[in-house]
Amino acid sequence: MSSRQKTDPVSIRARNIGGIDETEVTFSPGVTVLKGENATNRTSFLQAIMAALGSDQVSMKGDADEAFVELELEGETYTRELTRQGTSFSSTGDPYLEDSTIADLFAFLLESNEARRAVVTQENLRDLIMRPIDTDEIQREIDRLVEERKEVERELEELDSLKDRLPSLEERRTQLRDEIEETSEELASLEEEIEERDADVEETREEKAELEERLEELRVKRSTIEDVRYDLETERESLESIRAEKREAAAELDELPEAPIGDIDERESRRDQLREKKRRLESEVNEIQSVIGFNRKMLEDASGDVLDALEEPADDVTEELLPDETVTCWTCGSEVPEDQIETTVSRLQELSQNKLGEVNDIESEIDELSTEIRELREQQRKREKLERRIDEAEAEIETSEATIDRLGDRREELQDEIESLEAEIADLEDDSYEEVLDLHKEANQYEYELGRLEGDLEDVEAEIAEIEARLDDESELVERRAEIDAEIETLRTKIDRIESQAIEAFNEHMDTVLDILEYRNLERIWLERVEREVREGRRKVTKRIFELHIIRETESGATYEDTIEHLSESEREVTGLVFALAGYLAHNVYETVPFMLLDSLEAIDSDRIATLVNHLEEYSDHLIVALLPEDAEALDDNYHRITDL
Numbered sequence: 209m210s211s212r213q214k215t216d217p218v219s220i221r222a223r224n225i226g227g228i229d230e231t232e233v234t235f236s237p238g239v240t241v242l243k244g245e246n247a248t249n250r251t252s253f254l255q256a257i258m259a260a261l262g263s264d265q266v267s268m269k270g271d272a273d274e275a276f277v278e279l280e281l282e283g284e285t286y287t288r289e290l291t292r293q294g295t296s297f298s299s300t301g302d303p304y305l306e307d308s309t310i311a312d313l314f315a316f317l318l319e320s321n322e323a324r325r326a327v328v329t330q331e332n333l334r335d336l337i338m339r340p341i342d343t344d345e346i347q348r349e350i351d352r353l354v355e356e357r358k359e360v361e362r363e364l365e366e367l368d369s370l371k372d373r374l375p376s377l378e379e380r381r382t383q384l385r386d387e388i389e390e391t392s393e394e395l396a397s398l399e400e401e402i403e404e405r406d407a408d409v410e411e412t413r414e415e416k417a418e419l420e421e422r423l424e425e426l427r428v429k430r431s432t433i434e435d436v437r438y439d440l441e442t443e444r445e446s447l448e449s450i451r452a453e454k455r456e457a458a459a460e461l462d463e464l465p466e467a468p469i470g471d472i473d474e475r476e477s478r479r480d481q482l483r484e485k486k487r488r489l490e491s492e493v494n495e496i497q498s499v500i501g502f503n504r505k506m507l508e509d510a511s512g513d514v515l516d517a518l519e520e521p522a523d524d525v526t527e528e529l530l531p532d533e534t535v536t537c538w539t540c541g542s543e544v545p546e547d548q549i550e551t552t553v554s555r556l557q558e559l560s561q562n563k564l565g566e567v568n569d570i571e572s573e574i575d576e577l578s579t580e581i582r583e584l585r586e587q588q589r590k591r592e593k594l595e596r597r598i599d600e601a602e603a604e605i606e607t608s609e610a611t612i613d614r615l616g617d618r619r620e621e622l623q624d625e626i627e628s629l630e631a632e633i634a635d636l637e638d639d640s641y642e643e644v645l646d647l648h649k650e651a652n653q654y655e656y657e658l659g660r661l662e663g664d665l666e667d668v669e670a671e672i673a674e675i676e677a678r679l680d681d682e683s684e685l686v687e688r689r690a691e692i693d694a695e696i697e698t699l700r701t702k703i704d705r706i707e708s709q710a711i712e713a714f715n716e717h718m719d720t721v722l723d724i725l726e727y728r729n730l731e732r733i734w735l736e737r738v739e740r741e742v743r744e745g746r747r748k749v750t751k752r753i754f755e756l757h758i759i760r761e762t763e764s765g766a767t768y769e770d771t772i773e774h775l776s777e778s779e780r781e782v783t784g785l786v787f788a789l790a791g792y793l794a795h796n797v798y799e800t801v802p803f804m805l806l807d808s809l810e811a812i813d814s815d816r817i818a819t820l821v822n823h824l825e826e827y828s829d830h831l832i833v834a835l836l837p838e839d840a841e842a843l844d845d846n847y848h849r850i851t852d853l
Contacts, residue, residue, distance in 0.1 A: 215236070215237065216237075216281075216282055216283070217234050217235065217236050218234065218235055218236070218237070218279070218280065218281050218830060219232070219233070219234045219279070219280040220232070220233055220234075220253075220256060220257060220260060220277065220278070220279050220280075221233075221276075221277065221278045222252075222253070222256035222259075222275075222276070222277045222278075223275060223276045223277070224268055224269040224272035224274065224275035224276070224290075225252055225253075225255055225256040225259060225266060225267075225268065225269070225275050225277060226249060226251060226252025226253075226255050226256070226266070226267050226268075226269065227247070227249050227252045227269065228249050228252045228253065228256065228269070228853065229269070231249075231253070231256075231853050233253065233850060233853065235830075235832075235848050235850065236848055237829050237830055238825070238830070238831070238847070238848065239821060239825050239831045239833065239843075239844075239847040239848070240830065240831070240832045240833070240847070240848045240849075240850060241833055241835055241840050241843055241847050241848065241849045241850070242254070242832065242833065242834040242835065242850050242853070243835060243836075243837055243840040243849050243850065243851050244834075244836075244837065244851060244853070245836065245837065246836070248853065249853045250807070250834035250853065251318065251319075251807055251808075251834060252853070253834075253850075253853050254316070254318060254805045254807055254832060254834060255267065255318075256277045257279070257803060257805060257832065258308075258311075258312075258316050258805065259275075259277045259288050259290070259303075260277045260278065260279035260286050260287070260288055260303060260304060261279070261286075261303060261304045261305050261308060261311060261801065261803065262288075262303035262304055262305035262306065262307070262308040262311070263305075263308040263311065263312050263316060264299070264308070265312055265316070265320075266290075268290055268292060268297060272292070273291065273292045274289065274290065274291055274292070275289070275290040275297075276288070276289050276290070279304065281304065281802065286301075286302055286303055286304045287301040287302055287303075288300075288301040288302075288303050289301050294493070294494040294497050294498070295494075295497045305800070305801065309339070309340055310340040310795055310797055310800075310801070311797065311800075311801045313336065313339065313340065313788070313791060314788050314789075314791040314792040314795060314797050315792060315797050315801045315803060315804050315805065315828075316803075316805045317785060317788050317804065317805060317806050317807070318805065318807040318808065319807055319808030321784075321788060322336065323336060323784065323787055323788035323791055324781070324784035324785060324787070324788055325784065326784070326787065327756065327772065327780060327783045327784040327787050328772070328780050328784060330756075330772055332753050332754070333735065333753070333754040333756065333787065334707065334737070334752060334753050334754040336791070337706070337707070337710045337754065337790075337791050337794065338703065338706065338707070340795055341702075341703065341706060343703060346699050346702060346703070349699055350696055350699050350700065353692050353695055353696050353699070354696065356692055357689060357692045357693070357696070360685050360688055360689045360692065361689065363681075363685055364682065364685050364686070364689070367678060367679060367681075367682050367685070370675045370678060370679065371675075371679065373675070374672065374675055374676075377668055377671055377672050377675070378672065380668050381665065381668045381669060381672065384661055384664055384665040384668060385665065387661050388658065388661045388662060388665060391654060391657055391658045391661060392658060394654060395651060395654040395655060395658060398647060398650060398651050398654060399651060401647060402647045402648060402651060419633065420648075422629055422632055422633050423633065423648050423649070423652065425629055426626065426629045426630065426633065426649075426652065427652040427655065427656070429622055429625055429626045429629060430626060430652065430656060431656055431659070432622055433619060433622040433623065433626065434656065434660070436615055436618050436619045436622060437619065439615055440612065440615040440616065440619065443608055443611050443612050443615060444612060446608055447605060447608040447609065447612065450601050450604045450605050450608060451601075451605060453597070453601055454597075454598055454601035454602065454605065457594050457597045457598050457601065458594075458598060460594055461591065461594040461595065461598070464587060464590060464591055464594070465587060471584060472581055472584050472585060472588070475577050475580055475581050475584070476581060478577060479574055479577040479578065479581070482570050482573055482574050482577070483574060485570060486567055486570045486571065486574070489563050489566055489567050489570070490567060492563055493560055493563050493564060493567070496556055496559060496560045496563070497560060499556060500553055500556050500557055500560065503549060503552070503553045503556075706794055706795070707737055707752070707754075708737075709793075709794040710735075710754075710790050710791060710794035711735045711736070711737055711754065711790075713789070713790040713793040713794050714734075714735045714786065714787055714789075714790030715734045715735060717786050717789055717790060717793075718732075718733050718734060718783070718786045718790075719732065719734075720823065721782060721786050721820065721823060724819050724823060725782065725816045725819055725820070727778075727779055727782075729760050729761050729762065729763075730758075730759075730760060730761075730775075730779060731759040731760060731761040731767050732757075732758075732759040733756070733757070733758050733759070733783055734756075734757050734759075735754045735755065735756055735757070735790075736754070736755045736757060737752060737753075737754060737755075738752070738753060738755050739751065739752050739753075740752075740753055756772060756783075757769060758770045758771065758772065758774075758775065777811040778811050778812050778813065778816070780811075781809070781811045781812055782812060782816070782820070785806075785820070789824065789827070792804070792827065793827070798827055798828055798829075801828075802828065802829040802830055803828060803829070803830045803831075803832060804824065804827060804828035804830070804831050804832070805832050805833075806821070806824075806831070806832070806833040806834065807833075807834040808834075809833070809834075809835065809839065810836065810839075814838060814839045814841070814842035815842055817835065817839050817842060817843070818842040818843045818844070821833055821843060821847075822844070
């Protein structure tokens with residue numbers, strides 16, 4: 209609701225808006241009454257305010273090609289320039305609102321206001337209330353959050369899997385540590401025994417050095433061939449993974465529908481043709497509208513000439529009383545009946561509407577073609593991506609197979625070298641050193657096994673550290689999942705909340721208004737949210753609607769439900785205004801739109817208008833109401849009045 213703390217005056221300057229040539233008006237916050245008879249530009253002034261705020265539901269002066277409005281509000285200046293474009297206009301400038309949709313519905317309550325008329329025409333009031341809410345955007349955000357939640361849940365499931373794996377890894381780490389300790393002890397014991405046996409064996413230093421050199425070389429070769437075996441196994445696993453990716457990509461490519469470039473080109477060509485046809489039709493519509501406008505202006509001028517003739521003295525009384533109803537055709541110069549030209553103008557208007565219908569059909573077909581082109585291009589891009597992936601996989605497979613062949617050859621070479629070294633060592637052996645040589649071989653095996661165990665331990669400890677680091681994120685993921693659930697629930701209930709708020713606001717304020725306006729035998733008017741089965745095309749769907757209930761009371765005190773058709777014009781107008789106010793409150797329009805505009809209240813009596821204005825005063829910083837002089841007299845004398853526009 210209005211804070212009513214604003215005291216700075218508001219100034220508006222307008223030119224060629226509605227019936228206004230030019231005007232400049234200043235008024236203060238609160239209620240401002242536009243007092244005057246009909247056709248005194250009160251509605252035009254309200255349209256000037258609407259234009260400055262950003263609305264397109266305004267009209268330009270009939271003989272003007274340009275219009276301008278400037279609003280000074282709270283130290284800021286907002287402007288709007290309108291330029292006629294055929295039957296419509298384009299606009300530039302810096303209006304107060306970027307989007308005036310919600311203001312047009314629930315703040316600018318002129319006679320043509322859709323919210324006011326909806327009650328009388330019995331439209332689906334829910335659709336009107338919910339129109340400013342982008343339900344598609346809400347659903348898109350829900351879908352995005354659902355996908356994010358799935359991703360978070362996948363990560364949590366993976367963490368659960370890692371937690372299940374952690375005990376086995378810790379057990380494996382303990383086992384490896386025990387095996388390393390045991391192997392180290394056995395190697396140390398074996399080295400002690402080798403030292404004791406070496407002391408007992410007599411051989412030349414050269415023989416011993418050569419033998420130890422061969423043994424060391426053998427140890428290195430065995431370590432190398434083990435590395436090659438590991439690399440070979442890893443490369444084979446990688447090759448199988450690449451082949452699997454290639455198969456998946458090929459299968460996905462086979463399932464993908466073909467999107468020939470020709471199909472896309474054909475649709476683009478068709479779309480270009482339609483756009484050209486649409487341009488031609490719009491040009492024709494503009495030309496027809498120009499002809500219609502010209503003819504209407506000529507008819508008005510001709511009618512003006514007839515009125516002038518009536519005002520001049522005439523010799524023949526009959527001729528003076530019955531002026532000629534023919535006009536001179538401005539194309540051929542002959543005298544033709546005025547109604548014949550009016551009929552032609554009506555036909556031109558009908559032709560214009562038909563062509564506009566064609567334009568709308570073409571726009572729909574253009575949109576469908578654009579969607580098809582976009583989908584075909586997306587299919588083509590996906591196909592190209594899959595084909596590139598297959599080509600890359602084939603190249604990777606070729607490289608991997610070459611690597612496997614190279615590693616296989618290297619393994620065979622090392623195996624041959626090991627066998628050769630073992631033969632050389634056997635030649636260097638004698639009976640006295642054979643036992644020592646066996647001990648050296650055994651020690652080499654222990655050293656290799658120790659290196660393998662230490663490598664495995666390093667890998668296991670690294671994996672444990674990685675899992676523990678990832679598990680640190682678990683609490684954040686759980687918290688984010690809860691946040692997403694809350695956001696989804698909030699979005700899913702947002703529409704319900706707005707519907708409930710709108711109905712509650714309408715029912716509350718309608719009760720208040722009926723109470724203060726004291727309509728006889730009108731007990732209650734209220735909205736109910738219900739679901740109805742309706743037909744959409746060939747199928748039936750369940751839709752939620754706002755059903756209007758009207759409860760009357762007889763002189764005996766009995767109540768019964770009536771219909772909107774049986775309300776008086778005054779009662780219908782008040783119901784429409786209160787419905788618009790319900791939308792105003794449900795959408796918190798007062799937070800973004802500082803004006804509420806009221807017009808065409810003639811169906812309501814003066815006292816009730818005064819009471820209604822007093823009730824609405826608290827909801828807006830600036831309540832501007834257009835009234836006839838006799839109705840304005842009933843309002844509080846403290847309200848600012850404007851009589852000259």
